[in-house]
Amino acid sequence: MTAYTATVTVRLKRGVLDPEAETTQQALERLGFELSDLRSADRFEVDLDAADADEAADRADEMAERLLANPTIHDYEVAVAER
Template identity: 45%
Template sequence: MARVVVDVMPKPEILDPQGKAVLGALPRLGFSGVSDVRQGKRFELEVEGEITDEVLAEIDKMAESLLSNPVIEDYEVHVEEHSVAEIAQGRTS
């Protein structure tokens, strides 16, 4: 099985109150050097079979019609080789 990831972020011109709240909390928690925070969504889709251009086109349709709001959000679709958790646990074979 392959994993396809859809990252959804607010468009740059859209206000991001959650990101601003995180940005305000960072210095209070002792973190410095961060000048902006944008909060988005990540969808991980486990796909059976081979990842073809047709499969990616179908996932792009999913992202546009269900996973994002194209009026206020941008999205990006990409195939993930291994998850961060798998790499950390040494399960990348």
């Protein structure tokens, strides 16, 4: 077994309204920053032991499917690194 950190990034699908990101962008603009867009995402870092990186990725993938993301509104990606 090897120790891995699986990083799961969950973001709204393109086209799904993100009022929190819009509000954050407005706040940045109020502070005088110039920007053309802002998107937000949730990142989960999952420490786990697995036989190899593929197994670690598969398990993190299932975590995203079953809880971390809501497939109706979210896309997600998984990146695995040895810890």
